[in-house]
Amino acid sequence: GLCGEAAGSAAAAAVGAYERLESADSHTAAKVTALLKNRDATWKHLLALYLVLFVTFVVACSAASTARDAQAKLKKGSSGGSSEGSQGGAACGKADVLWGDTVFEAGGRAFQVVGGGGATWTWKEAGLDAGTRCYRGAQGKLASLLSSEMNELVHRALYATQAQAQAAGQTQAGSAAAVSKAWIGGLASTPPEAISSEAESQAESQAEYSWAELEYGRGLVLAPFWSGDENGRPVGKSYANWMPGQPVDKSDTGQALSCVAMDGGSGFWFTAACSDALAFFLVAF
Numbered sequence: 060g061l062c063g064e065a066a067g068s069a070a071a072a073a074v075g076a077y078e079r080l081e082s083a084d085s086h087t088a089a090k091v092t093a094l095l096k097n098r099d100a101t102w103k104h105l106l107a108l109y110l111v112l113f114v115t116f117v118v119a120c121s122a123a124s125t126a127r128d129a130q131a132k133l134k135k136g137s138s139g140g141s142s143e144g145s146q147g148g149a150a151c152g153k154a155d156v157l158w159g160d161t162v163f164e165a166g167g168r169a170f171q172v173v174g175g176g177g178a179t180w181t182w183k184e185a186g187l188d189a190g191t192r193c194y195r196g197a198q199g200k201l202a203s204l205l206s207s208e209m210n211e212l213v214h215r216a217l218y219a220t221q222a223q224a225q226a227a228g229q230t231q232a233g234s235a236a237a238v239s240k241a242w243i244g245g246l247a248s249t250p251p252e253a254i255s256s257e258a259e260s261q262a263e264s265q266a267e268y269s270w271a272e273l274e275y276g277r278g279l280v281l282a283p284f285w286s287g288d289e290n291g292r293p294v295g296k297s298y299a300n301w302m303p304g305q306p307v308d309k310s311d312t313g314q315a316l317s318c319v320a321m322d323g324g325s326g327f328w329f330t331a332a333c334s335d336a337l338a339f340f341l342v343a344f
Contacts, residue, residue, distance in 0.1 A: 151193035162194055162344070163216055166209030169194050170202060172216050174241065174339030175224030182318040182333040185242040185340035186271075194344040201244035202341035203270035203282070204321075210300050213341060214326030217241050221323045221339065241339035245319025245328065246271040247308065248281055266291065268306060268319065302327035 160171045171192070173185075180188065185201060192199030204210045221239065248267045266288055269281040284297035288306060293299050307330055308316055316330035320337060331337075 151196050151198050153196065154193070155195065156191065156193040158192065160342075163212075165212035165216075166206050168209065169197070169344040170213055170216065171199070171342040171344075172213075172220040172241070172339060173342055174337075175220055175227075177338075179336035179338050180242065180340055181336060182242050182246070182331075185337070186244075189340065189342045192342055192344070197344040199342045199344055200272040201242060202343040203244045203272065203284075204298065204300070206298050207300070210298070210326060214321065214323075217321065217323050217339065217341065218326075224338075239323045240320045240331070240335075240337045241323060241341050242337055243319055243321050243328065243341050244270045244272060244343070245284070246281070246333075247306075247317040247330070248283065266308065267294075300326065300328050302329045306330045 157171065158173075160173050162169050162171055164170075173188070174180075182201075189199040189201050202213065204213060221241075245268050248269045266286065267283055268285040269283045272280050272282075283294045285291055285299050285301075285306070286294055288308065289301070289304050291306075302322060302325070305328065306316075306319070310316055310332070314332050316332055318331055318333040318335075319328050320331045320335075321328055321341065323339070
């Protein structure tokens, strides 16, 4: 009997212990499940926070880069003392910038005839436009014509272009005089400031003509080729192809004639007011 009672007590104790252990395991499992759920939520929060920080970093870097580029451009624009336009355009890279106009060779140099679409340019406007053009790494300038061969070939191209424009009706009505002229790079020697009435009046008494080229970083560069009026002479061995009676520094009304153009019909040069609006100009590279 004693052994039976002891066995019953042991069995009861074992059952109680098992029930307690089962209850404890169930509670522990619930805690572990909750912990795993919290861990998943925590990783999701951390991942979202990481993505936000990464996007913020990328945006900040992009903004900083943009600010540095803007600052560099501002410094470049202010350090030169003038804009790219006043310096004859930007320095040329490898790409050609021709604005659709044909390039041809004459006397070992490349040229363009620009015009015929109805637009007109003053001498200064033509020079600035030429400075925006690039060909084979060379910057465009209003043409300086240094030999009879060069002048003849350029004149032929100008004459042909003007004839095509007139036949197509692309030139402005009532501007036949402007259509038959084209700006070249000749100028009565003046200071390198913008051509103005004051500069023209200073040029009247100088009676010297130069090839004037707007160069990037240097402004207006003058190379004299003629000294005096129609009775003058070339500077050194310079070439000149003046129309008979040219150059003259004033019109019959007293207007200063300080810039040089080519006559499209004959190929001769003549002086004109720098403020005249002509339908063509010649570019050299």
